[in-house]
Every structure is written in C-alpha cells, then in structure tokens.
Amino acid sequence: MVGRFGKFGGQYVPETIMNALIELEDEFYKAINDKDFIDEYKYYLREYSGRPTPLYFARNLTERLGGAKIYLKREDLNHTGAHKINNVLGQILLAKRMGKRKVIAETGAGQHGVATATGAAMFDMECEIFMGEEDIKRQSLNVFRMKLLGAKVTPVKTGTGTLKDAVNEAIRHWVTNIDDTFYVMGSVVGPHPYPIMVRDFQRVIGDETREQILSKEKRLPDYIVACVGGGSNSMGIFYPFINDSSVKLIGVEAAGLGIDTDKHAATMAKGSIGVLHGMMTYLLQDDEGQIMPVYSISAGLDYPGVGPEHAYLRDTGRAQYVYATDEEALSAFMDLSQIEGIIPALESAHAVAYAMKLAPSLRKDDVIVVNLSGRGDKDVNTVANVLEVEL
Amino acid sequence: MLSSVEVNNARENRIDKKFNELKKKGRKALIAFITAGDPDIDITINLVYKMVEGGADIIEIGIPYSDPLADGPIIQASSTRALKKGVKIDDIMNAVKMIRQNTDVPLVYLVYYNSIYKYGMEKFLKSAKDSGVDGLIIPDLPLEERKDMKELSEKHDIYLIPLVAPTSNDRIKKICENGKGFVYCVSTKGVTGVRNSIETDIEKYMDLVSKYTDLPKAIGFGISGPEMAKKFAPYCDGIIIGSAIVKMINDSRNNDEIFDNVANFISSVKEVI
Ligand SMILES: Cc1ncc(COP(=O)(O)O)c(C=O)c1O
Numbered sequence: 028m029v030g031r032f033g034k035f036g037g038q039y040v041p042e043t044i045m046n047a048l049i050e051l052e053d054e055f056y057k058a059i060n061d062k063d064f065i066d067e068y069k070y071y072l073r074e075y076s077g078r079p080t081p082l083y084f085a086r087n088l089t090e091r092l093g094g095a096k097i098y099l100k101r102e103d104l105n106h107t108g109a110h111k112i113n114n115v116l117g118q119i120l121l122a123k124r125m126g127k128r129k130v131i132a133e134t135g136a137g138q139h140g141v142a143t144a145t146g147a148a149m150f151d152m153e154c155e156i157f158m159g160e161e162d163i164k165r166q167s168l169n170v171f172r173m174k175l176l177g178a179k180v181t182p183v184k185t186g187t188g189t190l191k192d193a194v195n196e197a198i199r200h201w202v203t204n205i206d207d208t209f210y211v212m213g214s215v216v217g218p219h220p221y222p223i224m225v226r227d228f229q230r231v232i233g234d235e236t237r238e239q240i241l242s243k244e245k246r247l248p249d250y251i252v253a254c255v256g257g258g259s260n261s262m263g264i265f266y267p268f269i270n271d272s273s274v275k276l277i278g279v280e281a282a283g284l285g286i287d288t289d290k291h292a293a294t295m296a297k298g299s300i301g302v303l304h305g306m307m308t309y310l311l312q313d314d315e316g317q318i319m320p321v322y323s324i325s326a327g328l329d330y331p332g333v334g335p336e337h338a339y340l341r342d343t344g345r346a347q348y349v350y351a352t353d354e355e356a357l358s359a360f361m362d363l364s365q366i367e368g369i370i371p372a373l374e375s376a377h378a379v380a381y382a383m384k385l386a387p388s389l390r391k392d393d394v395i396v397v398n399l400s401g402r403g404d405k406d407v408n409t410v411a412n413v414l415e416v417e418l
Numbered sequence: 419m420l421s422s423v424e425v426n427n428a429r430e431n432r433i434d435k436k437f438n439e440l441k442k443k444g445r446k447a448l449i450a451f452i453t454a455g456d457p458d459i460d461i462t463i464n465l466v467y468k469m470v471e472g473g474a475d476i477i478e479i480g481i482p483y484s485d486p487l488a489d490g491p492i493i494q495a496s497s498t499r500a501l502k503k504g505v506k507i508d509d510i511m512n513a514v515k516m517i518r519q520n521t522d523v524p525l526v527y528l529v530y531y532n533s534i535y536k537y538g539m540e541k542f543l544k545s546a547k548d549s550g551v552d553g554l555i556i557p558d559l560p561l562e563e564r565k566d567m568k569e570l571s572e573k574h575d576i577y578l579i580p581l582v583a584p585t586s587n588d589r590i591k592k593i594c595e596n597g598k599g600f601v602y603c604v605s606t607k608g609v610t611g612v613r614n615s616i617e618t619d620i621e622k623y624m625d626l627v628s629k630y631t632d633l634p635k636a637i638g639f640g641i642s643g644p645e646m647a648k649k650f651a652p653y654c655d656g657i658i659i660g661s662a663i664v665k666m667i668n669d670s671r672n673n674d675e676i677f678d679n680v681a682n683f684i685s686s687v688k689e690v691i
Contacts, residue, residue, distance in 0.1 A: 039531055039558045041488045042593070043583040043607055093558055099518070162665055186484065202488075203608040205585060302532040303485060315507055316536030319482040 030219025030340040032382035038218040040305040043202045050218040054125050059336050064120065071116045072231060075149070076106040081233075082239035082396070088383070097382055099369070099399045100228035100236050100406060107145050109372060109401030110140040110232060110257045110260045115211060117228030119146035122209035129153045129204070133197040135190030136173060136327030136374060137169025137258065138401055139213030146211075154178040157197040158398075160188035162326045183385070187320045190256075190330045194304050199257060199321040212270055214257025217332030218305030222334050227322035229263025236396055237267050244394055250385065252277045253398035254378040255295075256327045257335035257350065260400035265346060275347065278337060281323030282350035290322040294311045294333045294347035297342055308335045324409065325373035327401075352381040359383055360403065372401035373409065419623040432524040432552045433577060433599040436475055437634040437655060446651045447600075449636055451660030452667065453482055453496040455505030459513050461673060465680060466525075468515050469663075472681040473688030476524045476556065478658065481510055483530040488557035490611035491663040507537055510591060511549045518550030526553035526599075528577065530623075539567065543574040553577035553599045561593050582627060583607070584618045591643075595630035598671075600643040600656060602626055605639045612661045613625060614638035624653040634643040643683070644690045653673065659687060 030036050030052075038048060058064040072078040080101045102110040122130055130152050134140030147154035156173055160182045163170050173180050186192035194217070201210045212221040217227070240248050247393040251268060253261035255278040269272040285290035291297070298309035301316055311319045311331040322328045340346035351359070352389045355372055360378035366369045371379055375398070382397045389395070403410075411418050419669055440447055450469045455461050466477050482497035483504060490592070514525060529547065534542045534556070552650070561566060564578065571578040577598035582590050584607060594601055603624065606616050620637065625636055638648050638658025647657045663680055670676040 038560060038562050041557055041583070041604075042560050042581050042589075043585050043604060045560050045562070045589065149641070157541060185491075185498075195487060198487055199490070199609050206605050243502070280429050302537050304487075305558070310532075312536065314536070316530075316532040317501060377597065418477075 030223070032336045033342060035306070035308050035335035035338040036219055036222060036289040037307050038305055041200070041202055046203055047205050047333040048218055048220065049248060055121060055224050058121050058124055059330045059407055061348065064124065068120055071107045071120070071181065073111065076112050076116065077104060077251050078231065079235045080104050081238055082243065083115035083300050084243070085367050088363070089386070091366055092383060092386040094386040094391065095296060095393035095395045096391070097386055098240065098248070098394065098396045100232060100396055102260060102398060102400045103369070103371065103375070107138070107142045108404060109142070110229065111139040111142040111265060112145065113231055113263065114147065114213070114225050114259060115139070115146045115229040117143040118209070118211045119150055119152070122152065122211070122339045123150055123357060125209065125221045127209035129208045130211050131155045131157065131197055131200055131208055132213055133157045133193035134213060134331055135159070135161070135193065136325065137173065137374070137405060138327060141169050144173045144176035147178065148176045153328070155200070155207070156180050156221070157183050157191060157193040157200065157273065159183050159253060162189055162193070165409055166326055166405055168408065169213035171343045187385045190326070194391055197372045198304070215262045215336060216257040216304055216306060216332060222336055225259050226262045226266055226336065228265045232260065232398065233262040233265060233347045234265035235293050236264055240394070240396065247395040248348060248396045249273070249389070249400070250275045250277060250395040252279060252382045252385070254279045254328060254400060255285060255330070256321070256330050256374060260398050262334060262336060264398045265340070269345060276340070276345065277381065278346055278348045280348060280350045280375055281325060282352040283324070285352055287330065288387055292321040292323045292331065293350045293382045294331060294411065296350055303332050306325050306335045308332050308334070308338045319336040324408070325377065327372070327374040328377065349381055355380040357410065360410065369399070370403035371399055371408045372403050375400045425514060431523060431599065433476065433526070436524050437465055437588045437600065440476070441655070446654065447475040447634070447636065447656035448473060448629045448684065448688045448691060449476040449478055449656050450653070450660040450663055451478040451658065452663060453480040453493065453500050454510040454513065455500030455503050455668065456496045456664070457499065458503055458527050459505055459509055461676065463517055464677065466523070467521065468677045468681045469684050470521055470523045472684030474523070474684050476526065477661070478526050478528050478657070479510065479514065480524050481527055481529040482534050483533055484636060486530060487632060488609055490609040490661060492665050493610050496664045506654040507533065509672060511535055511545050512551040514551060521629055521635050525550060526555055528555045528557070531556050539570055541575055547574045551576060553579050555579045555581065557581065561589065584623055584648045590627055594633060596616065596645065597631060600630060600634040600636045601627060603635050603637045603654065604656070605637050605641065608639065610639050610661050611667060614642065616640055616646070620650055644686045647687045648690040657691055659685065684688055
C-alpha cells in the first residue's frame, strides 16, 4: 500500500486535505527527480547551512570512557543550530516550486520553528508557527528568535500545551487555509507523504556520515545512536545504513522521570499501536485510545508518538529503541560540555547519554557514531533552572 | 429472488426510513449533534429526548476524544469536559441502549478512528449495533483508509456515512460509491464551529455531489442557526448542527435551562427547513 511501512503510516486525516496530500506527494516526487531542484537544495545545504557537517572524533570522551571510539555527527553546527534546517530547506524549496506564499509549522523545542522562520525569511514567505504554551515558556529564546525572523508565533493552549497539540492546531489551520498554505512538517510524522519526504530531506546526515566514516575508519560503524522525538534526525542518519546489517541502529527516547512513572515520553518502550496526526504508529495512550500527557525535560522529545517508519524498524528488529532519563541526559549535557567543549541540545544529550553507557562495554576498535542533532544554546535557561542558578 | 420490498421492510435502517418519510412530506432532516458526557451522561440521555421532542430527526452522538482534529474550539472544549468527567465508551454504549428503549430516532456516532481502533473494531461495531446505533461518522477515515471499516460495518449492518468536502471534486464519486444513509457534505474548508457566513458556493457544490450520488445530502460544519439552515435547506436533504448546540449547553446556567434552550433552538431550526 502507498505510504505504508508494513502496517504503519497511512493518511488518517479529514477529507478536506486529501487532495492537497495527493498533490503534495505528486509534486514531491517530481521535485526530487528533477536535477535542478536537487541542485538548488544542495546549493542551500552547502552555502547557507554550511554542510557537510563534520564527523568529529570525540577523543577526550572516548579516552575517558575507555571503550569504543565515539564519533559525533555535528548537526549542531548547521545554520540555526540543529538538523531541522535540512528538512526545512527541502520543504521550503518545494513550497516555492508549488507557488505557495504562506508556510506554517508546528514546533516543540522551537528548533523547527526557527528553521522554518529562517527559510521563510530568505524566500520572502509569510510564516506562522504553532507552539504549545508550555513549550513557549521553556524555550523562550527560540520564541524570540522566530519573532526576530519575522514569523508569527501562535500559542496553543489546548490539551497539554506541548508539541502534540501544536501539531493538531497546525493541521486545523491547514484544513482551513488549504488553498494557499504549505505545511512544513518538522519530523518524520504525520500523514503520507510527510514521513517519506522528511526522511528523504534528512538522509543527507546519513549519506555524509557514511562517506566520512569510510574515509576515517575505512569501514562502517558498529553502532549509530540518535535521539528520537518524532524521529527525523534518527531516521536521517539511519536510513542510508538500513541495508548494512552489521550497523546497529539505536534510537534513544526520553524517559523523563523514569518509564515506570507517568512522566516520560518513551513511546516505543511503553506505547501501543494507534492513530494520531494522520498516521498509524506506536502511541502513548490509554485503553480507550485517549492520548496521554507526556513529559521530558527536552521539549523536542516531548511527543506521544513516533514516526511510522521507526515503528516498522522496531517491529522488524532492524533498529533497537532504548531510553535515557532527564537525569542521565543532564549529566551527559554537562559531561560533553566539560570534556569536549561542546554544549549539546538536551534532545541530543539523550543520545550522548546512551552512547556513554554503551561505549565502556565495547572493544576499543568498535565504532559508535552519535548524531549530535543540535546545540544547547536554547537550553541554557532550562539547565540553569535545574541547577538553581539565576541568569 | 426475494421481493426487495419485503427485504427492505424487514430491516430497513432507521436513517433510510427517516429520509424517506421526510421526502414524502417535502421536509429536510435536522441532524443534531451533542458530545456524550458533556456536562454528564444523564443529561446527554435526556437531551436526546428533548431534541427529538423539539423536532430533531437524527441524533449524532460525539464520542469524546483527546485529539479531535476536525473540531474547532467549541467541540474540543466539550470533549475535554466530558473526558474530565471520566466518560468511557462503554458508558456511552449503555446510554445509547437506554435511549434506544425509549425512542426510534436514528442514532449515529461521531467518532475518531483511534477510539474504534483501540477499543477493537469488531467489538466496537458489535457493541454499537447491540446498543441500537444506526450509523458511524468517522472524520479522520478517508476513502484511502476505510476499506476494513467499510467491510466490517456492512457485516454488522451499521452505516458508514461517507464525508465529502468542498475540496473533494472528482473524489466524490468514489467516496459515495456503495455509500449508505446520507452523504455528510462538509460545508467549508475548515473545522467545526459556529460561523457567521460560509464562503463555499453551496449550490454549485451540491450540484456536483448530486451528479455522483443519489444518497440524501446533509450539510454540516459552521451552521449557526435558523437563518443559515434556511438558506442551505433548498440545496440538500438535511442540515447538521453541532457547535451551536454544544455552545448553548455550556452557556446555560442550570439543567432546566439547558433543556429549554436546546429544545427551543431545535424547534426554531426545524420550523424553517
Ligand atoms: C536538537 C533536536 N534534536 C532532536 C529533536 C527531536 O526531533 P526528531 O526526533 O524529529 O529528530 C529536536 C526537536 O525539536 C531537536 O530540536
């Protein structure tokens, strides 16, 4: 079936947007098979976002842990500070190609909102970002950045006031403004074709990693570790390695205060199959299918679902999904800052935390690549709060 | 071959029967929506009776859901209130069963797909049928995803009401193919709510729907009251009103006021269609 990964994915959306999704799918495939489009996309990745990003050998961290070699894929060095821009440049160029002058997006941590506002500013498009009220509070720096870039930030008060509700509201806005508005989805979630499209615009992370590790180590890595909110940075780095069975793919979800509390976002560990935001996937929901409130210290992982292709990779056993708590992520955040001089995003710190657990158990010639999906500037307020430091 | 009249009489769906009756009288159906459990399930039950007394022809019962994508703020808030009260699907099934003992009004559920999926599709349909439900409206189950649901609902003899939108164009044909009950014609690009006006060229839109199907057509989303209902009635076979009723329930100060306000509103709309 189209738009399915096994049983996962699909298009569970109101009829009003079906024709728009069909058109989007059509235009997307035309675009990625058009050399001019791809050239333009690559041009902006290179000249505007600063790609390729380095694959940095974290020597200090590796030595400190005394196990496998740890490489960091430096998505934090992208323009705007996270991997989100890769996808945004692709979708904004597609919006331009389709003649759309208005773009909307949801955002959790604000990184996707900032990236979308950035793309919209460059291509002179009107931009509205939907963001949960709670997230607005904890990512105030990014809210201000979006405004500086000329975007309208619309607070979402419904539900839990986080990413899930921002997606609902963005979809509702899209249904209402379907003729002239392009929805720039921020992760490998939502109805088909978004999970495929976002993956294809993020796979540049994995394509580069492959080339870089082959040149540095003359072989493929043993492990690739990435954090999973909706799953775009992880899918981007996993995808080009899917057929290399020697490469273990590990997604790290947010365990918040612990997966046996009611304050976590570990969808794979605790979820069950259902339908949300137009896709069939694993969800944190109760027996009646009501979506449960989720929690993580990092706004970007605070999501009760996961991309449908991840659900498929999990069920087929191709990828493994683990989790890290707030505490572990914070500790990795501090460690990476102090040992390597790199302040990671709290989201990415979850991946670092798991890699730090894994590395000592491996041989010295094993290789782990950690996707450092973003930088931590946006999180300094949150961390200062936890440390009870006044800024 | 059995005479089709006999078969139809034996188990004519209440929805078909209602539209046939109304057609003979030259009247249009008033389809009234309320959220189950807002403000509580007993009031929901009594509201159904009051609405029927007031002239409602078909009752649409919303099963509250945490993430109602197709709904605007009024029904979202109503769902949230009902969920806070702790209303469960089985409570709603029981309420419907009770209602069914007292009235023959056609009853349809407005239910998001995840509620059915998680409850168990087969179990849901069986329970709905046993309770006396005649049809289902699933706003997030488009043509592409409805195959299993369509087969199962036919097996359990419950109508899966097809939905079309002003953006559907040539999809309308396929959507309405083998359709049952009526076609839910979404009036406008957008979510449910109470609107002052609707931009869609309703006449043209309904002409297009009629080109593809002989099913009765009901218009819903955004209809605020008698004035708008009267305006649209000539182009369709039914008018669906939800948010306006839900808002009225929430704005009322006590139960008596809820019943009076809603019953009066319903008759004021019914009078003009
Ligand atoms: C830096 C960073 N990493 C990861 C994520 C999680 O998203 P995804 O799982 O789609 O990569 C976010 C989302 O906001 C983010 O900002």
